[in-house]
Amino acid sequence: MSNKKLNELLDYILSLPGETEWIEFKQNNYSSQELGEYISALSNAACLYDQQRAYLLYGIEDKSRSIIGTSFSPNKHRVKNQELKNWLDTQLKPGIVFIFHELFRDGLKIVIVEIYSAFGFPVSFKNECFIRVGTYKKKLKDHLGQERQLWEKLSKKNFDVLRFLDHPPKSRNEQMGQLMRRMGICEERGSGVDKVVSEAEFFQLPAPNFEKGDDFTRVTLYSHQKLGNMDKTDKVRAAYQHASLKYISRDFMTNTSLRKRFNIPSGNYPTASRIISDSVSDGLIKLYDPKSGSKKFAKYVPYWA
Numbered sequence: 001m002s003n004k005k006l007n008e009l010l011d012y013i014l015s016l017p018g019e020t021e022w023i024e025f026k027q028n029n030y031s032s033q034e035l036g037e038y039i040s041a042l043s044n045a046a047c048l049y050d051q052q053r054a055y056l057l058y059g060i061e062d063k064s065r066s067i068i069g070t071s072f073s074p075n076k077h078r079v080k081n082q083e084l085k086n087w088l089d090t091q092l093k094p095g096i097v098f099i100f101h102e103l104f105r106d107g108l109k110i111v112i113v114e115i116y117s118a119f120g121f122p123v124s125f126k127n128e129c130f131i132r133v134g135t136y137k138k139k140l141k142d143h144l145g146q147e148r149q150l151w152e153k154l155s156k157k158n159f160d161v162l163r164f165l166d167h168p169p170k171s172r173n174e175q176m177g178q179l180m181r182r183m184g185i186c187e188e189r190g191s192g193v194d195k196v197v198s199e200a201e202f203f204q205l206p207a208p209n210f211e212k213g214d215d216f217t218r219v220t221l222y223s224h225q226k227l228g229n230m231d232k233t234d235k236v237r238a239a240y241q242h243a244s245l246k247y248i249s250r251d252f253m254t255n256t257s258l259r260k261r262f263n264i265p266s267g268n269y270p271t272a273s274r275i276i277s278d279s280v281s282d283g284l285i286k287l288y289d290p291k292s293g294s295k296k297f298a299k300y301v302p303y304w305a
Contacts, residue, residue: 001101001114006101007103022055040122046116058112093123161211252300273295286300288300
């Protein structure tokens, strides 16, 4: 983050009416243990209150918001002969992104710890999860209401159904997943979605439809339909899934490959072109090389590639 952006961020934080659940001010009372606990608490609070980031600032007086400066130097501090950040990385589970920023205002040093929101699981420090209750740092297990709300938030932001094909699977209970794998009940890291979509393509069936609700995920499988009986949504969904399968196989979708997926005769390439055009317009696929002037040999990839 540039110095200009850091100063703009500092001005914004100082303009807020008070501390929030995802912002904490410290003067100069640094402790590596407390820092780890605050990273856990603020990351979880950011998730709970729909914030992408949380911030811990050293060198700011809490009540007056006066800049008093700090002697804390995260890049120089060591814990048990380890660099501070590396030590924190070993104690925070699951691993999250946090960044130390240093800036000076009127000759006084300020340290801003930028902390990303929890994703998938509550963030723990030394196997203990923390949360913010108002402006206080508390153990998450002592506040069951907030713990339940946090898990609800995490379950809703845990995945995007459009990314089922390329994202590695995440278990919400790693120990249970490992136990069930050892018992032969399930795969610990399955690839079921890839197989289902691939089989639908092989038998030229309509693409499976993945839907996410407030508290559920629904997958609809379809019996065989002729291309002419499919609506635009069905065709675009199939084109997107085809492009995704190709990409994770280190290949590209082309007019030719899409014709094969739908069993379209080679002489009827304009039909495939229309499906590709609709998919591009809907933002689900894009040209691999926008500078290429060849439409006949154009290659396409999913939007996230």
